[in-house]
Amino acid sequence: MSQPLTSGEIVPIIDFGGQTAQLIARRVRDAGVFSLLVSPSITPKELAALKPRGIILSGGPSSVYDPGAPTLDPAIFDMGLPILGICYGMQLACHLLGGKVDKANHREFGRAQLSISHASSRLLRGVPDHTTVWMSHGDQVQDPGGLFSPLASTPTCPNAVVEMNPSTGRTFFGVQFHPEVTHTPHGSDVIRNFLYDICKCEGHWRMTDFADAAVRRVREQVGSAHVICGLSGGVDSAVVAALLHKALGPQLHCVFVDTGLLRRGERQLVETTFRDHFRIDLRVADSEADFLADLAGVTDPQDKRKRIGKRFIDVFKAAAKSIPNATMLAQGTLYPDVIESGHGHSGQAAGIKLHHNVGGLPADLGFTLVEPLRDLFKDEVRKLGSVLGLPDQIVWRHPFPGPGLAVRVLGEVTKPKLDLLRHADEILLEEIVGADLYRKTSQVFAVLLPVRSVGVMGDGRTYESTIAIRAVETEDFMSADWSRIPYDVLARISSRIINEVRGVNRVVYDISSKPPATIEWE
Numbered sequence: 001m002s003q004p005l006t007s008g009e010i011v012p013i014i015d016f017g018g019q020t021a022q023l024i025a026r027r028v029r030d031a032g033v034f035s036l037l038v039s040p041s042i043t044p045k046e047l048a049a050l051k052p053r054g055i056i057l058s059g060g061p062s063s064v065y066d067p068g069a070p071t072l073d074p075a076i077f078d079m080g081l082p083i084l085g086i087c088y089g090m091q092l093a094c095h096l097l098g099g100k101v102d103k104a105n106h107r108e109f110g111r112a113q114l115s116i117s118h119a120s121s122r123l124l125r126g127v128p129d130h131t132t133v134w135m136s137h138g139d140q141v142q143d144p145g146g147l148f149s150p151l152a153s154t155p156t157c158p159n160a161v162v163e164m165n166p167s168t169g170r171t172f173f174g175v176q177f178h179p180e181v182t183h184t185p186h187g188s189d190v191i192r193n194f195l196y197d198i199c200k201c202e203g204h205w206r207m208t209d210f211a212d213a214a215v216r217r218v219r220e221q222v223g224s225a226h227v228i229c230g231l232s233g234g235v236d237s238a239v240v241a242a243l244l245h246k247a248l249g250p251q252l253h254c255v256f257v258d259t260g261l262l263r264r265g266e267r268q269l270v271e272t273t274f275r276d277h278f279r280i281d282l283r284v285a286d287s288e289a290d291f292l293a294d295l296a297g298v299t300d301p302q303d304k305r306k307r308i309g310k311r312f313i314d315v316f317k318a319a320a321k322s323i324p325n326a327t328m329l330a331q332g333t334l335y336p337d338v339i340e341s342g343h344g345h346s347g348q349a350a351g352i353k354l355h356h357n358v359g360g361l362p363a364d365l366g367f368t369l370v371e372p373l374r375d376l377f378k379d380e381v382r383k384l385g386s387v388l389g390l391p392d393q394i395v396w397r398h399p400f401p402g403p404g405l406a407v408r409v410l411g412e413v414t415k416p417k418l419d420l421l422r423h424a425d426e427i428l429l430e431e432i433v434g435a436d437l438y439r440k441t442s443q444v445f446a447v448l449l450p451v452r453s454v455g456v457m458g459d460g461r462t463y464e465s466t467i468a469i470r471a472v473e474t475e476d477f478m479s480a481d482w483s484r485i486p487y488d489v490l491a492r493i494s495s496r497i498i499n500e501v502r503g504v505n506r507v508v509y510d511i512s513s514k515p516p517a518t519i520e521w522e
Helices: 021-030 044-049 074-078 088-096 187-198 207-222 235-251 266-277 288-295 301-320 335-340 378-387 415-434 487-500
Strands: 055-057 083-086 100-116 130-143 148-154 157-164 172-175 226-230 252-258 282-286 326-330 368-370 443-457 460-473 504-509
Touching (some): 021 187, 044 074, 055 088, 088 130, 088 172, 100 157, 207 235, 207 378, 226 235, 226 301, 235 266, 235 326, 235 378, 252 266, 266 282, 282 301, 288 301, 301 326, 415 460, 460 487
Parallel strands (some): 083 172, 226 252, 226 326, 326 368, 460 504
Antiparallel strands (some): 100 130, 157 172
16 A cells, blocks of 8 residues: 555545545544555555544445445454544444445435534534534444444434444444534534544645645656656646646656647637746647547547547557656546545445546556546645746636536537637636636636527527536535526627527537536536
8 A cells, every 4th residue: 555645644435335435534634634545455454554633434335244345344443543434334333233225114315404412522522512513324233233323314314423332432423413514614613623623633734745745656656657748738737847847847747639629719829828837848749630530420438538539549559759758647536536536435336427538548658657646535636736936827617527528518519619609608708708707717617508499589580509608616526506697797708609609599508516416518
């Protein structure tokens, strides 16, 4: 197991495949304590080597009583460390230590009202006796057994919070709800209580620690090899480039691939910023024809991502031929990319969609991957970018998907469709910036729908395309809410797109949240 990115206090999370497992780590880091995800197969000896202050057991999609459900070494409960079990983690602990877990009579998904019966509990200190929590479970602890005492309940879950009896000599707390999500208003209080009142942490960890440790880890991984970095101009790849430039200097070679799937002016921005300002070795590959040929006739979103991922690798391999010892490929892969592609530590994470840089990569990659941001969320990447000295106009750019506009042109991708969408997207962003909404939104973009509708222009009938506008607000991009853009701004956007973009006669606004929708449409 590789060394953690900290030399101070740490609270590892045993990952059982929950969609919000890394979000727990992010909340712990926000509280000033370093955290990272580890596999359920970790041994007590390996855990002890981390010198943890405590352990958290994550949620997960499995049932503890099913054959093959992820589990852990029960000896971990005898390490003398405080342990917090969340959802599946709570159920697993109760299951292994004498309690009974079974299907709930009433499943709970979404908000529930928690009633605390033991307000003096160290875990629940400062939490109102009646509060809202976020639930997501079909099983529950039916009987906690003789080792656990209930601390709180909901109308349909009598054991929503439990504590192991102190007489056992173990310190264990379990919560059926998810304190890591923003939908649990006092969830951060629960996590901080565990860290500071129970684990006795001091909270000295900062993003500068991550940056310094990441530089050391990259140098150890790369050695004397040379690294190709796929630079797109987005914040993720920009931060990777800045981090690797600090760690490796001339061993880093950035490749910008002009796929033909980019926003207007993207190539010029990247060349100006990284070649002229940062003095990084930047090579540009003109590959529009190849990407469009790969996508011809393709309508399935997963197939698009796979084809794009393979073509990127082909381009990087071609670039590597002119760079001696270029055996490694750096990517701006983030944790949401990993977890949505079904690549959690437990092997149990549900696959939501293939990201071109994770599930979309070919088996015969030909490179060793360097992914220093793989455990971070978007907002943490922005903090790291600021620590590394990147300018605000890069750090605060809205995300742009690696497959580019190919996943915003629904259906078959063609150059005329891309040109139409580029024009509409440019108008949208101009109006969002002009209304001072760019920093108040997390991501804003246009989507070309495979829908044509009847309209009237100049007293004549039209039958033209539809543009959907998507604007969301989020902290971590694991969950998101649609932005309440003022009506007058939406009116200007719609009017300009319909009047200025030939081939569009209808604009619609997407008001779905994530979940159940994803942020991108494909």
